[in-house]
Amino acid sequence: MSRRIIQSLITVEAWEGYTFADHQIRIKESHDLYGAVMWPSAIVLCYFLDTHRDTYNLLDKNVIELGAGTGLVSVVTSLLGAKVTSTDLPEVLSNLQYNVLRNTRGQCRHPPQVTELSWGNELEQHFPQATCHYDYVFAADVVYCHPYLGELLDTFDHLCQDGTEILWAMRFRLDRENQFVERFRTRFHLEELYDLPSLCIKLYRASRKEMERKTPSGEAA
Secondary structure, X not given: OOEEEEEOOOOOOEEEEEEEOOEEEEEOOOOOOHHHOOOHHHHXXXXXXXXXXXXXXXXXXXXXXXXXXOOHHHHHHHHOOOEEEEEEXXXXXXXXXXXXXXXXXXXXXXXXXXXXXXXXXXXXXXXXXXOOOOOEEEEEOOOOOOOOHHHHXXXXXXXXXXXXXXEEEEEOOOHHHHHXXXXXXXXXXXXXXXXXXOOOEEEEEEEEOOOOOEOOOOOEO
C-alpha cells in the first residue's frame, strides 16, 4: 500500500494517489464537504480487502457501500471484481461519481453504480428487499458526531438479509461511538478483525441476528 499527495502540473487539481488491487488510484477530495475528504478508516478497509483476497473473494459479489465519501473503497472493491453500488448524500455524489468513473472506466468486470442513499429515508422504495440482495455491506468511518445514528442502524438492518456480511471500519473518537457499537450488537453478531490502537481504528465483521422482521406495511414477516 502506498499513498502520495500530488499537485497537478497542468491544472490546479490536487489528488491523492494509492496503490490497491494492482492499480494506481487517484482520488480527488472536496475539502468544503465533510463527507468528501479521505478518512483513514477507508484506507484500512481497502488494505484489508486487498490483502485478504482469498478469504474475501469479491468476484461477481453484490456489494453496497454506505457513506462512500471520496469513493476509494468502492473503487477498490470494483477493481477486485465486485458488482458495486456506491452510495452517499446528494451533495457528495458529484465528487464521488468523478472519482469512481475516473478510476474504474474500462478496468472493471462490472461498472459500479453511484446513487443517493439518505440513511433511513425511503429505503424500501429505493432498495426493495425483494430485489436488492447484497453479499456484503461495506462502511468506513460512518459513525461520528452526527444525529443520524439511529437511521444508520436501520439502514444496516434493511440492507442485510440471510447471508449478508458487513465489513465496517470505525475510528473511535467519543463515547458516542462506543454507545453505537453496543446498540449495533443488539441486532447484529459482531466480530473484531483488526485493532489499530495508534489510529484508534477497529475493523469489524458482522452479520444479522435472527429475529422477527417487519414488512413495509408494519406486519410481522
